[in-house]
Amino acid sequence: MPKAKKSDARENRVFKLERQNIHFPIWRKKVDGSIFNEQMITIPNSFVGFWNIPARFKGVLNKKDPLSVVPIFFDSKEYAGWITGHKTRKNLYRISYESDLTSILKDVYAMTFMRDLEFKLGEYANDETRENIEDVIPFWEFLDIEYDQNQNKLFFTSHYRQRPHFSYLFKKIVDSTILRSIELEVENKGEKRILSEKWRPKSELKQHFDVKNVIYYLLDEDNDQIYVGEAISLKSRLRGKRLEIPNWTHFRYDVLPPALEPFRVEIEDMLIRAFMHLFRNRSFKGKPLLTSDYELMNKRYISK
Numbered sequence: 001m002p003k004a005k006k007s008d009a010r011e012n013r014v015f016k017l018e019r020q021n022i023h024f025p026i027w028r029k030k031v032d033g034s035i036f037n038e039q040m041i042t043i044p045n046s047f048v049g050f051w052n053i054p055a056r057f058k059g060v061l062n063k064k065d066p067l068s069v070v071p072i073f074f075d076s077k078e079y080a081g082w083i084t085g086h087k088t089r090k091n092l093y094r095i096s097y098e099s100d101l102t103s104i105l106k107d108v109y110a111m112t113f114m115r116d117l118e119f120k121l122g123e124y125a126n127d128e129t130r131e132n133i134e135d136v137i138p139f140w141e142f143l144d145i146e147y148d149q150n151q152n153k154l155f156f157t158s159h160y161r162q163r164p165h166f167s168y169l170f171k172k173i174v175d176s177t178i179l180r181s182i183e184l185e186v187e188n189k190g191e192k193r194i195l196s197e198k199w200r201p202k203s204e205l206k207q208h209f210d211v212k213n214v215i216y217y218l219l220d221e222d223n224d225q226i227y228v229g230e231a232i233s234l235k236s237r238l239r240g241k242r243l244e245i246p247n248w249t250h251f252r253y254d255v256l257p258p259a260l261e262p263f264r265v266e267i268e269d270m271l272i273r274a275f276m277h278l279f280r281n282r283s284f285k286g287k288p289l290l291t292s293d294y295e296l297m298n299k300r301y302i303s304k
Helices: 045-050 055-056 099-108 111-122 169-174 180-188 232-238 260-278
Strands: 027-029 041-042 072-074 077-079 081-085 093-097 141-150 153-159 214-222 223-231 252-255
Touching: 045 055, 055 081, 055 093, 072 099, 077 099, 099 111, 111 180, 169 180, 214 232, 214 260, 223 232, 223 260
Parallel strands: 072 153
Antiparallel strands: 027 141, 041 093, 072 077, 081 093, 141 153, 214 223, 214 252
């Protein structure tokens, strides 16, 4: 008989073990809204000296200086980063990073990101209350920052993330355009931005949040077909049968800002005409530019 497997008491631990893969002096940064809003992190004075920052970055005052460049590694991917000083404050140095990394950090630290949006939407900072949002909604998340002085590289590591209480609802909100639309509304940018969604299987439509004022795309993966459409309400439109592409398997969409709502049909028309030159189509007699098996199933477009 095979020997019974010995149980390991460590498997029952509910607390997070301390990191063992630390290779350089580490700064454990408490995550707050500034890492999203300012897209930079101020280095504490102790680490300015500990990392010997002035020796390499003295007089480096902006990202246009090639000496400011420091690649940042997060989850094994490399992102553009910079370390710059301040014109008047001698020992003030900041780490800046590209917008793609900011977007990743918003996803990783979604609880802190959502708390920051709550702060902006509410009245926590008015003159009467001056409430600290971290006291009202108390939790902390942490980002470990290591600096390799010899190779001039920064390493970001997510050390602790707050687990949401309503994990399924939370995942659906985070994994949709809703959170991004709220952020744009807070920043007064919602009138100008088009929000793009990723491809999703048809099975997710029933549980998906409804979205308004969209250009949508349908894909039939089994029959190599693609379709472009427009809708006031995505779920209302896709609940019905699409005779042009009846067996579609995947969908994605772009949410148009309110300012473009009067032009939604014209935008659909433009995209259909563009796709007709890319994919095989019965309404276009020319040779498509893409050597693809996919056929565009829109049979006509509006413009003459």
